[in-house]
Amino acid sequence: MSTTTGRDLIKRADRLARELSQCGLPTDTELWESLDTTAYRLLRELIGPGRDDVGACTRGRSTLLRVIHGYPTPLRPPLDCDFSVTAAMRFVTISRDELNRRIKEGALSTRVVNGMRRVNATDLDGRTDITATDAADPHPLARLSTTLGVLADMVSEERRHPGIIDGLSDEAVRDASTRVMTWLAIAGRYVLRHGPIENGERPLAVAQYAERSIDTLGGTAPSIAGPDALAAGISTPGWGLSEQLDSRLLRWASAAGEELKRTIPSTQVMANIASIGTLIMATTHRLHTLSPSTPAEALVAMTSDLRGAAGALKEAEATWNRVTTLQPQGRAFGAASFELFDTLRKVLAAPAELEKQSRLGLDVNESLRSLQRPARDLARFLEQSHDATRACLNSELLFAPARGRDHSVEHLHSRTRGDYLPVAPNTANDVLEPIERAASLTLVLTVDTIAPGAARASLAVGR
Amino acid sequence: MHPHQTPADLIELAAAHLRLAAVDAARRSGGDPFSAWHAYTGQLDLAAAGLGKGPGLMPQVDDHTDVLTHLDLAGRALDRIPAGDGPADVALWCWHLSELQRAAREMAGV
Numbered sequence: 001m002s003t004t005t006g007r008d009l010i011k012r013a014d015r016l017a018r019e020l021s022q023c024g025l026p027t028d029t030e031l032w033e034s035l036d037t038t039a040y041r042l043l044r045e046l047i048g049p050g051r052d053d054v055g056a057c058t059r060g061r062s063t064l065l066r067v068i069h070g071y072p073t074p075l076r077p078p079l080d081c082d083f084s085v086t087a088a089m090r091f092v093t094i095s096r097d098e099l100n101r102r103i104k105e106g107a108l109s110t111r112v113v114n115g116m117r118r119v120n121a122t123d124l125d126g127r128t129d130i131t132a133t134d135a136a137d138p139h140p141l142a143r144l145s146t147t148l149g150v151l152a153d154m155v156s157e158e159r160r161h162p163g164i165i166d167g168l169s170d171e172a173v174r175d176a177s178t179r180v181m182t183w184l185a186i187a188g189r190y191v192l193r194h195g196p197i198e199n200g201e202r203p204l205a206v207a208q209y210a211e212r213s214i215d216t217l218g219g220t221a222p223s224i225a226g227p228d229a230l231a232a233g234i235s236t237p238g239w240g241l242s243e244q245l246d247s248r249l250l251r252w253a254s255a256a257g258e259e260l261k262r263t264i265p266s267t268q269v270m271a272n273i274a275s276i277g278t279l280i281m282a283t284t285h286r287l288h289t290l291s292p293s294t295p296a297e298a299l300v301a302m303t304s305d306l307r308g309a310a311g312a313l314k315e316a317e318a319t320w321n322r323v324t325t326l327q328p329q330g331r332a333f334g335a336a337s338f339e340l341f342d343t344l345r346k347v348l349a350a351p352a353e354l355e356k357q358s359r360l361g362l363d364v365n366e367s368l369r370s371l372q373r374p375a376r377d378l379a380r381f382l383e384q385s386h387d388a389t390r391a392c393l394n395s396e397l398l399f400a401p402a403r404g405r406d407h408s409v410e411h412l413h414s415r416t417r418g419d420y421l422p423v424a425p426n427t428a429n430d431v432l433e434p435i436e437r438a439a440s441l442t443l444v445l446t447v448d449t450i451a452p453g454a455a456r457a458s459l460a461v462g463r
Numbered sequence: 464m465h466p467h468q469t470p471a472d473l474i475e476l477a478a479a480h481l482r483l484a485a486v487d488a489a490r491r492s493g494g495d496p497f498s499a500w501h502a503y504t505g506q507l508d509l510a511a512a513g514l515g516k517g518p519g520l521m522p523q524v525d526d527h528t529d530v531l532t533h534l535d536l537a538g539r540a541l542d543r544i545p546a547g548d549g550p551a552d553v554a555l556w557c558w559h560l561s562e563l564q565r566a567a568r569e570m571a572g573v
Contacts, residue, residue: 011547017554018546021538021561178551186558214552268512275505282497310496321508331552334513338559341506342566345499 009151010179016144017183020190023140029199032191033075034133035145036206039184040074042152046173046180048159060170064177067213072205075127082118085110091124141187148183178217185210208251212332240361245347246370248340252276253377255336259329260384264397266329270385271320272337274313274438277378279344281310281445284371286348290357291364309441316382316438319431323400323423325392375445382439389435396422398431470549477540477556478515481507484533488567491530499570506563514556531571534564 047068069090077091089096102108110117133145188207192200259269285306288294350362392398399420423431485507492500538560544553
């Protein structure tokens with residue numbers, strides 16, 4: 001007789017999630033919704049005792065509860081329990097006033113337990129059409145969903161069996177929850193790539209929530225403020241290239257802003273912001289060459305200005321790559337940056353023929369308008385990054401690999417060990433000058449430069 | 464997984480391949496900041512920094528290994544980490560590497 005353990009199931013799910021990276025099979029909304037519902041059920045089971053916020057006795061557990069309760073409005077509630085009216089709000093898309101009204105009018109029944117009104121979970125379930133995945137379905141997404149379902153059943157059984165002491169430590173639950181978030185992020189991304197685009201909002205919202213949750217559970221994110229706000233303010237994936245560009249620019253700006261709010265931001269993030277900046281300049285240039293609204297005589301000066309700014313951004317990026325604050329970057333930023341890169345490069349390669357642009361869903365002038373605000377954001381980010389870099393330098397919190405230092409005896413051991421040493425204050429100018437130049441050149445590329453029909457970039461750009 | 468290679472070693476190896484892939488991507492950009500390959504280098508640098516925590520192992524590869532091969536080798540290094548072992552987000556890094564590979568293939572026209 002063989003026994004399947006929870007660990008076996010976690011390994012199997014991990015293997016299936018990796019398989020998705022190499023799989024190109026199409027999928028559908030039904031499969032996604034089943035996985036979405038099952039993964040949420042598993043997360044709820046993992047919380048175990050205290051699923052209704054009771055038992056948040058440790059910091060780790062409290063973080064875990066907040067992450068799981070921040071899940072974008074679950075498609076179905078866990079069906080074997082009841083909720084307070086406040087907790088019931090997590091499972092409905094109506095306002096609290098509307099929920100109270102329905103309760104008052106008897107449209108939603110409640111019962112009083114210990115003087116508190118409770119709502120039965122089944123009365124909140126509006127998606128009884130979502131069912132468990134067919135266990136015989138060979139699609140890796142279906143197999144992943146089935147595996148998560150079995151794991152949820154196993155955890156549920158273990159946690160509810162009379163006489164069994166809850167054997168899952170907070171650390172084990174955190175690790176398992178992080179894995180579930182990882183699988184969810186991959187599944188969401190997979191559905192966005194291989195599923196119906198018109199139903200892409202939900203997988204995107206869940207994938208983004210999961211990515212941010214991994215950061216939070218891993219302890220790299222500064223706060224948990226993200227999940228709830230993210231679910232509410234999610235941008236849609238968009239059908240055409242212009243819509244996609246618009247939503248990805250917004251998301252990138254939001255993620256970059258969050259990263260720079262950290263007490264000590266990551267230099268890798270600052271370098272990447274500059275890197276994306278070069279692509280924004282290149283894409284702006286490309287769109288202006290395609291735009292009938294841009295006068296040909298303006299294009300020459302504009303090219304020089306945009307190239308000047310891109311060159312300065314490249315130098316700033318190289319500078320940030322030579323130093324480090326030894327701080328990690330958030331996964332949500334990495335995902336937002338890659339998505340924006342992937343869209344910008346497609347716009348950069350856009351064909352000149354109007355018919356082909358139309359097929360891609362590219363509206364040149366609309367995309368130029370979309371780039372106006374991020375261009376201002378970029379200038380602001382560079383200014384913030386400059387200030388953060390200077391502050392780190394002054395506080396001796398900016399480091400460089402010892403192998404780049406001289407071969408003096410003083411640095412010999414550090415070089416051998418591969419240490420990082422604080423950047424000497426007398427080299428501050430070498431670090432700050434390229435960054436200042438990039439910040440300054442980007443700042444003067446005002447809205448007028450980016451907008452359709454812009455006459456030219458600011459004259460100050462060439463200085 | 465080689466008996467002497469821990470998941471941490473394999474992660475550092477993958478990160479090292481990403482750094483080497485970035486070197487080839489930078490070469491492909493020809494130093495032009497308007498080149499998509501230049502911004503792609505930034506993506507590889509970011510991924511390498513997110514994945515690896517230190518200078519890492521240097522992969523045994525010939526000098527002419529290109530960006531796609533390095534990405535493939537990085538993916539293989541991660542695949543050698545047994546499922547369920549290592550950090551919880553290894554599978555997500557595998558996905559991200561496949562996305563980086565897709566973008567590189569499309570840009571290279573292969």
